[in-house]
Amino acid sequence: MSEAKVHLDRAHGLKLLREMMRIRAFEARCAELYQAEKIRGFLHLYDGQEAVAVGIMQALEPRDAVIATYREHGQALARGIAMRPLMAEMLGKLEGTCRGRGGSMHIFDRATRFYGGNAIVGGGLPLSLGVALADAMQKRDAVTACFFGEGAADEGEFHESLNLASLWRLPVLFVCENNRYSMGTPLGVAEAEPEIWRKAAGYRMGGEAVDGMDVVAVEVAARRAVARIRQGGGPHLLECLTYRFRAHSMFDAQLYRTKEEVASWRERDPIVRLQRWLEQAGHLHGDDLAVLGAEVAAEVEDAVAFAEAGTLEPVEELERFVTMDEVPS
């Protein structure tokens, strides 16, 4: 599908559900592996925000590009990076997407034009301009989707990038995942204009907010925006209103919000919501859910087994790729 309409038939509905469930299950296992000290470093879970990555990716084609943040497992999976190398990367194994060198926060994948998880807040926005510029200058009909949190809107790089993207009418879809907290800082404490999408107007760019807990709403908005960008309409800012159910990272006591607040957002869980909708529409049959759950669980366990059986990059290769011998093609 490339037009802006979404046909939420049984097949598509189940696909969206499966994609979100894969992310949820993958990350639940990551949290366990973290407790078991098999995953180390920083681990930022996407729990609650799955509808955003899954919805946006429906609007992208393989020729398009994606840039994300350190909270990018969802984008990586929804973009089509296989779960095995992804899990191996989490465990720092040679079989990982980046030979284990990047870990959770730095997933790169050339084959799917996934230009990285980036652990510097705002750091990916300028890169997205360049990828889009390169596509435009080489006459490739491609859109770059650039994901970032609302905290990135505090950074100068956000403003510099929106301005330049608009001036040069670059084919970038800016996706702001507003989960209301930048670590523990609530939106209102950091943003004079907490409605992030409104900032687009200052750069003469289209902007809108969408319910980021509703995967279909996200997909519809993304398809519309991507279609406009492909037609030469210039960049677009899509603010997805969402919430992360878990801590910012694994080192967060969550002193800044109440359990009640989290519970109230959990009622809007994007996975449960889609499930209910599919049930009501008569699209979920018999043991559909159980089958889906079992398939996803099996995929995750297979990925874990693959990652656990993986090898470590030999220390002799430590300095390899500090400088490149050639530009990969």
Next chain:
Amino acid sequence: MSDASTTAERLTYREACRQAIREAIIADPRVFLMGEDVGRYGGCYAVTKGLMAELGEDRIRDTPLSESAFVGAGIGAAMAGMRPIVEVMTCNFSLLALDQILNNAATIPHMSGGQFAVPLVLRLATGAGRQLAAQHSHSLEGWFAHIPGLRILAPATIEDARHMLAPALADPNPVLIFEHVMLYNMEGTLDPAVTGVDIAHAKVRRPGSDVTLVTYGGSLFKTLAAAEMLAGEGLSAEVIDLRVLRPLDMVTVVDSVSRTRRVVIIDEGWRSGSLSAEVAMRLVEEAFFELDAPIRRVCAREVPIPYPAHLERAALPQPETIAAAARSLVRPS
């Protein structure tokens, strides 16, 4: 005068830079240049004057004053198949793009497990001497030379200004070219027989036997002047132009020091934690027993470079201070 020198075209360092950029953009559709005031204004040091009119706004791009955004855009474009030349007006402003240079350009090839290269060229004016005061007179090439993954070039001659860009663009890695502001007006000729230079080796600019003077960039001509003064006193100084600040070509330096057994390092950067410190320590590691005297350094004084001419002059390496350092090694008082 020989025929060659009368017919050889006279040009400035600035014009040599311009020729190199023009040639690169014409030769390869993936090459373009972007930066602040590079187009309509012609470049703050007039390096790119006339290029936008000739090559078009697609290939010569004026950017907003957004160092982080357009340096990052250059990195992204390089990752996606282009060969961008990004001009950061002066290295003083590169601080606003440090995040992109260090955390993305220098990091992504390794961190992505070799999936992405960043074939980007950054051009930056550097150095003091024009009475521009502290915020416009930094020499930051030594800082950048600290960073693995980057190649750092300091063209001091017209030949290097003309010919270093092509191999820099051919390099699959990010290359930073520091052009010293005092060199742009320098005039000279190009040897038509030289059609390229390497970006790997230091070069002996003046052979000598009593002491080695190691320098680069804007300090090269001050150092050559010092060598001339020393020659008048019967002291033979060898002058090495590092040219490439990362990775350092220590072979050329060690070879020279092994012959002269004395060395002075001249660096317009501040002394503490500087490039000169790195060269000195490498000599300690690699050539300690070749040395007959302590290593000396002539660096910028550890102050923000002041505006008045006499103070600016006092803050920077000068032929007199370089010569004095060399003398002190050969004829200790």
